[in-house]
Amino acid sequence: MNDISIDGYFHKSEISYCLPLVEERIANQKVDKTFWHREEIEECVLHDFDHQKLEKTLSSLIPYKFQPYTLYRVVTNRDKNYMMTVFYSDITSAIHAKVQLPDLNESVAEMKADVKGFKFDSHIEEGKTIIILKSINSARNTVLNNVVETFQKHNIFPLYMEIWYMKSRDKVVKSLYFVKTVFDSKIDRAEIDSLKDDFERYLHRYIKPMSVFDIVGPSMVGPSSSHTAGANKIGQIARNIIIARAKFDNDPAKLVTVKLLASFRDTGPGHYTPSAIGGGLWGLEPDHPQMLQHGDPAFVNEHGIDFGEFKAAFGGYKRGSVEEEQKYVNENNNNIAEIIVETTQTSYTITGFSIGGGNVEVRYMDKRLSSPINGKENFYYYNQEIISQNEAKRHAEAVLIPPIVEAEGVGKKNYRMPFNTxxxxxxxxxxxxxxxxxxxxxxxxxxxxxxxxxxxxxxxxxxxxxxxxxxxxxxxxxxxxxxxxxxxxxxxxxxxxxxxxxxxxxxxxxxxxxxxxxxxxxxxxxxxxxxxxxxxxxxxxxxxxxxxxxxxxxxxxxxxxxxxxxxxxxxxxxxxxxxxxxxxxxxxxxxxxxxxxxxxxxxxxxxxxxxxxxxxxxxxxxxxxxxxxxxxxxxxxxxxxxxxxxxxxxxxxxxxxxxxxxxPDEVVLTMREVGDKLNRDYKETAGGGLAKTRDGKAVDRAFASEVRRFFGEE
Ligand code: SF4
CATH class of the missing domain: 1.10.4100 (2-methylcitrate dehydratase PrpD)
Incomplete structure (x- = not known):
């Protein structure tokens, strides 16, 4: 990046267009200034040394939808009381700046393997502290506001900051923020560690907003939204995949087995989780009066599962081992079901996660899917892959995997909530x-x-x-x-x-x-x-x-x-x-x-x-x-x-x-931190707390034969 900056601070175009503004401001009125469209610079905003104004400025500079790279450069000077933000939308086509991108593609590859989707590095260069943050699939406001706010709360002020944004075609890493911040002195270790903690907490992957009725709702037959309604939805989505795959491959399922992992295994029978998955595989909805009965082990063992065009035998509800669930340890969700499907020619496994309030995501069909299936959108099966509606336009033979809930209507295309905190x-x-x-x-x-x-x-x-x-x-x-x-x-x-x-x-x-x-x-x-x-x-x-x-x-x-x-x-x-x-x-x-x-x-x-x-x-x-x-x-x-x-x-x-x-937002993040650190015994596994008292264990014993019946262990 060195050849694009002079004295480590300014680009060539910033020197010719922005510095005169800085000087004018310092020499004269000290008023805020903005100017637009000068060669490669999209916008230059100059104002007091004021972090709230900086946050506002960054939020207002929105990259063009179709440009792959965006750069926000912020130069600050507390002594002379100014902050200057220069915004480049599509920096790659700039002729004058001769900008050399940091190796963002290499960062994408590196972040792909990173579970948290976040990296923090710091080092000293010629007495200056350099901090580099990388964050993938994060919301713009989350990154821009938190970067500014965190430094401000720590009372440390960078000399300058470069925030690169790259839209990626990679299926896992959809976007990357690369933030380089330079400080004019050494920052001590404890402060660096505390900064790292804060960034790790605040910069996170963006979760697609849902509907108010994903939180209030669904109306359902109890006892559990995640273990009953959610389990049922996993079964229903798996059913639609099994049917689509049978049609495309001309190879229907012969045997279907359900394996429960983590909390689904440990407390599922008490919530009728196995029956709910079985009922979903039959295509019955959470509030269907026959849903649990169709998934009952006695019923599925006798009748198998009817997929309409074909019928498959049922291989039973199985307990997955703790070792087996390790492969999902980074998924942050503890309600896991594997649907194992055997056909004449092959076998495959669909893995679904119930994420609360009856919301689910099917994230694997043998390998991780590029987009999780939540049962609300159309997906397609094509040649051992699950593809999006858009991709399916290129493959006429792809077979529809329909949603399991009827859409209320069609939301605005590409709509993003204007806030997420x-x-x-x-x-x-x-x-x-x-x-x-x-x-x-x-x-x-x-x-x-x-x-x-x-x-x-x-x-x-x-x-x-x-x-x-x-x-x-x-x-x-x-x-x-x-x-x-x-x-x-x-x-x-x-x-x-x-x-x-x-x-x-x-x-x-x-x-x-x-x-x-x-x-x-x-x-x-x-x-x-x-x-x-x-x-x-x-x-x-x-x-x-x-x-x-x-x-x-x-x-x-x-x-x-x-x-x-x-x-x-x-x-x-x-x-x-x-x-x-x-x-x-x-x-x-x-x-x-x-x-x-x-x-x-x-x-x-x-x-x-x-x-x-x-x-x-x-x-x-x-x-x-x-x-x-x-x-x-x-x-x-x-x-x-x-x-x-x-x-x-x-x-x-x-x-x-x-x-x-x-x-408020810090309280929410604290809830997440506390939840992350809770021992698994206290996360609906009946492994500790009241469930493990003498009175609790007596109920366990009374219920044990019912649990064994679900798992075919009698
Ligand atoms: S104890 Fe567990 S199962 Fe009961 S309400 Fe609380 S979270 Fe739900």
């Missing part, structure tokens, strides 16, 4: 002067193509199911299969109504939350929010509030959208599966969503809504997932009741003006 959301609302609810509806419309009326009526439909499950639960005294739960909701409800001290939003919310979870434990119909294990908190709080405050229906529906949207922003960083991040990500997030909904109902501002959400997240950190015998009953049911209080209190505090000292 809470701070960016707040900034967007301020800049656009829009109400949060309008932003939510606009984003949902752009992502899913649904009309505002459809969005609100879907929320209304979910509210109807939530209310029905709350009411049903407080009336019922029927016990669950192993008699661990079933009567508490009616007990609390009766007590609350007799005792004026508790007959308020707190008492009633607890009764209704327990009620909904009891319905879930008895395989009744509920709405996951965000998961089935945490399905009681939002309906509990909403039902209690609606009885006491009688809001209009539209406002309740909007509150449901607000709660889902807050969860959706969090989902950019943390999945809502107890198996991945512990119960903080299920009950903790459920409480946070309910807090946000309540704050919205009480006419809180967008800041208060975000704050209530984050106060609940923050005070659920570290909550472990340790269901007894893997059943979503103990501690899940009562925990939902208890955490309604966290939701209501977080809302009340935010509305009264209390603010989290730690910024």
């Amino acid at each position: 809470f701070e960016e959301l707040s900034a967007y609302i301020r800049a656009e002067k829009q109400e949060l609810i309008d932003v939510i509806i606009e984003v949902e419309k752009n992502l899913q193509g649904s009309s505002p009326d459809d969005i609100l009526s879907k929320a209304a439909e979910y509210w109807r199911i939530m209310k029905a499950s709350a009411k049903k639960g407080v009336r019922s005294s029927e016990l669950s299969l192993l008699k661990l739960t079933g009567k508490d909701a009616s007990r609390i409800n009766r007590y609350v109504h007799k005792n004026p001290l508790f007959n308020n939003v707190y008492g009633r919310a607890a009764a209704y939350a327990v009620a909904v979870n009891e319905v879930n434990a008895k395989c009744g119909v509920i709405v996951a929010c965000p998961t089935a294990g945490s399905c009681g908190i939002l309906p509990g709080v909403l039902q209690a509030y609606s009885e006491i405050s009688k809001p209009d229906r539209k406002k309740i529906n909007e509150a449901i959208l607000v709660s889902g949207f807050m969860g959706m922003i969090l989902f950019n960083d943390v999945t809502t599966a107890g198996a991945d991040y512990g119960c903080q990500a299920e009950v903790g997030v459920g409480a946070a969503m309910a807090a946000a909904a309540l704050t919205y109902l009480e006419n809180g501002s967008s800041t208060e809504i975000i704050q209530s959400f984050i106060l609940a997240v923050k005070n659920s950190l570290g909550l472990i997932c340790d269901p007894v015998a893997g059943l979503v009953e103990v501690p899940c049911v009562k925990r939902n009741g208890i955490f309604t209080s966290v939701a209501i209190t977080a809302s009340m505090m935010a509305l009264s003006g209390v603010r989290s000292f730690i910024s």
Whole structure:
């Protein structure tokens, strides 16, 4: 890179066009300046030594869609009080700058093998500290804002910075940020280590935003969104692949075997995971009344699996070993199923991951797929590969692998949410002067193509199911299969109504939350929010509030959208599966969503809504997932009741003006860090915590024969 800079700071064109501006500014008015389109320079922005302005500048300089390379160069001078950003869109075609790119292609190859998708290096060169960051598949704002903010928070200021962005054709590395930062002195080791920690935490791969209804929803038969509804979806996607492959290869499946790994193996039978995968392989949806019965081991062993044009024998549900799951150790998801397919000519394995709230990704067909299949888009099978709709245009013989959920509509092509963190959301609302609810509806419309009326009526439909499950639960005294739960909701409800001290939003919310979870434990119909294990908190709080405050229906529906949207922003960083991040990500997030909904109902501002959400997240950190015998009953049911209080209190505090000292996005990243460090015993494996108490193990023993039946070990 040396031949493009003079004195290590300026490009040739910067010297001829930008430096005179710097001098003029220093000599004269000190006003902010911008100028555009001078030879290879796209834009040059000059302003005070002010990091907020720098962040704003970087966010406003958007690369052309079709250019492969972009360069942001930032020169800063604290003594002379200026920062100058020069922006080059398509630097490769610049004639004058004679720019030599850093070896970005080599970096792509290097990062491809890197699990985290992030690298940090530092060294000293002639007394100057050079820091190089590489990050792949990250959102632009995440990189640009965090680079600036991290240096600012450390109170260290670079002499200059080069931020290269490269769009890549590689299937794994879709984009690369290469950030070189030069400091005029040595930075001590402890500071470098702390910087590395921060960057590692903040720069991460971009997760495609989903829909509000991926967080509130689906409506499903319990007991678990990840282990039942998600498992079913993996089965359904595998079915569509098996059918497409049979057609293309003219070689139908003869034998299908299901292998469960990690949390699916350890606690799956308690959630009917095997049956749900089997039901999905039969093509039945999560709320189909025959779904679990069609996947039951006795049924599939006898009938095999009917794929329409052909039928395959069933090879059984198998336990994968801990050693076998090591190959997926970097996937960050702990609910894993392999569907092993044998045909006359070959065999292949489809691997799916359930990532929380009923959302799934099939990521492997023998080798890793270039794009995971989440069941919402068309994919195609062609010659032992799964290819995208675009690629399929070049191969007329490719066979469609259809989605498993009907799209609401067609989202805007290439639409990207204009924010992916809470701070960016707040900034967007301020800049656009829009109400949060309008932003939510606009984003949902752009992502899913649904009309505002459809969005609100879907929320209304979910509210109807939530209310029905709350009411049903407080009336019922029927016990669950192993008699661990079933009567508490009616007990609390009766007590609350007799005792004026508790007959308020707190008492009633607890009764209704327990009620909904009891319905879930008895395989009744509920709405996951965000998961089935945490399905009681939002309906509990909403039902209690609606009885006491009688809001209009539209406002309740909007509150449901607000709660889902807050969860959706969090989902950019943390999945809502107890198996991945512990119960903080299920009950903790459920409480946070309910807090946000309540704050919205009480006419809180967008800041208060975000704050209530984050106060609940923050005070659920570290909550472990340790269901007894893997059943979503103990501690899940009562925990939902208890955490309604966290939701209501977080809302009340935010509305009264209390603010989290730690910024909302940092709280979310802390949840991720805590979840990453949680021992696997506390991630829905029933390997520790309450599941391993004497009482817990007694339930394990009572359930053991049922577990053996699933795995054909009797
Ligand atoms: S302990 Fe929490 S995370 Fe685990 S299954 Fe129960 S509700 Fe879900």
